[in-house]
Amino acid sequence: MIEFEDHTNRPRIEKEQVEHMWNTLITDWFALNSHGVYEIEPVVIDWVITDNTEKYYSFGYYGIVPNFQRAAWYERVLLSTAAYVLKRK
Numbered sequence: 001m002i003e004f005e006d007h008t009n010r011p012r013i014e015k016e017q018v019e020h021m022w023n024t025l026i027t028d029w030f031a032l033n034s035h036g037v038y039e040i041e042p043v044v045i046d047w048v049i050t051d052n053t054e055k056y057y058s059f060g061y062y063g064i065v066p067n068f069q070r071a072a073w074y075e076r077v078l079l080s081t082a083a084y085v086l087k088r089k
Helices: 015-033 054-058 068-079
Strands: 038-042 084-088
Touching: 015 038
Parallel strands: none
Antiparallel strands: 038 084
């Protein structure tokens, strides 16, 4: 989960709440839609604070724009882990 450096004073969802969502709703949805062929094991990563502001990453547009990918890259490089493990049953 990514938090911009200028958002650290805002309320945010707790890691445990995201884990609960992944381990119930999304896991069940994935099993149902893969007709039981695949199983997903989510790995929820705690909040990572970026090295710059939301305005910097979004070029002032505050949304998904090319520079926003740099924020996601920042998280991947720091943590070097997958968001989930996909296994064939």
